[in-house]
Amino acid sequence: GNSVTQMEGPVTLSEEAFLTINCTYTATGYPSLFWYVQYPGEGLQLLLKATKADDKGSNKGFEATYRKETTSFHLEKGSVQVSDSAVYFCAHSFSGGYNKLIFGAGTRLAVHP
Amino acid sequence: DAMVIQNPRYQVTQFGKPVTLSCSQTLNHNVMYWYQQKSSQAPKLLFHYYDKDFNNEADTPDNFQSRRPNTSFCFLDIRSPGLGDAAMYLCATSRGSQGTSEKLFFGSGTQLSVL
Numbered sequence: 001g002n003s004v005t006q007m008e009g010p011v012t013l014s015e016e017a018f019l020t021i022n023c024t025y026t027a028t029g030y031p032s033l034f035w036y037v038q039y040p041g042e043g044l045q046l047l048l049k050a051t052k053a054d055d056k057g058s059n060k061g062f063e064a065t066y067r068k069e070t071t072s073f074h075l076e077k078g079s080v081q082v083s084d085s086a087v088y089f090c091a092h093s094f095s096g097g098y099n100k101l102i103f104g105a106g107t108r109l110a111v112h113p
Numbered sequence: 114d115a116m117v118i119q120n121p122r123y124q125v126t127q128f129g130k131p132v133t134l135s136c137s138q139t140l141n142h143n144v145m146y147w148y149q150q151k152s153s154q155a156p157k158l159l160f161h162y163y164d165k166d167f168n169n170e171a172d173t174p175d176n177f178q179s180r181r182p183n184t185s186f187c188f189l190d191i192r193s194p195g196l197g198d199a200a201m202y203l204c205a206t207s208r209g210s211q212g213t214s215e216k217l218f219f220g221s222g223t224q225l226s227v228l
Contacts, residue, residue: 044217
């Protein structure tokens with residue numbers, strides 16, 4: 001069935017460290033892939049997306065590449081900031097309705113000065 | 114300039130007492146979604162509306178109902194809340210015109226506690 005698996009948190013980093021949050025998915029067909037971010041006290045908001053194999057989504061220094069051969073969409077950032085502390089959700093779309101999303105459980109990132 | 118507004122932020126109800134959560138949007142989007150998110154778990158889609166067309170997920174319990182009286186508002190009704198229904202409930206919207214790659218806009222959620 002459809003599912004998303006992402007690395008468990010919390011991930012704790014020092015400012016300016018390199019970030020990777022792993023995400024793999026199981027889906028039929030050719031889903032679109034997303035990363036959503038939830039800052040404390042706020043709703044989820046789209047961080048980046050990719051709609052086909054080998055596409056790279058990028059935003060605010062974050063990047064993720066749609067890897068169909070490994071069914072992965074890992075999130076990376078070269079130098080994290082304290083303001084990046086949040087919960088990150090990987091998701092994929094699936095057919096049967098308007099952009100119905102399957103989410104992973106989320107990975108909490110804490111960045112310390 | 115909040116775009117998807119959920120009220121209240123925190124809701125406490127008693128076991129078996131009906132409760133309604135509300136969501137409104139200023140985006141004029143066609144599609145509205147309700148997700149349930151239990152602690153440390155993935156948000157799970159309960160149902161969605163495309164305009165007035167209601168779409169229930171196969172595994173959504175009958176205890177959960179929804180109403181969309183107009184474009185701007187959508188309600189989640191829990192007829193007889195159980196302890197297992199305690200969760201964060203997320204409302205989201207999308208335009209409904211871009212297939213499966215659309216951006217969803219989320220509210221801040223309502224945290225439901227069942228005593």
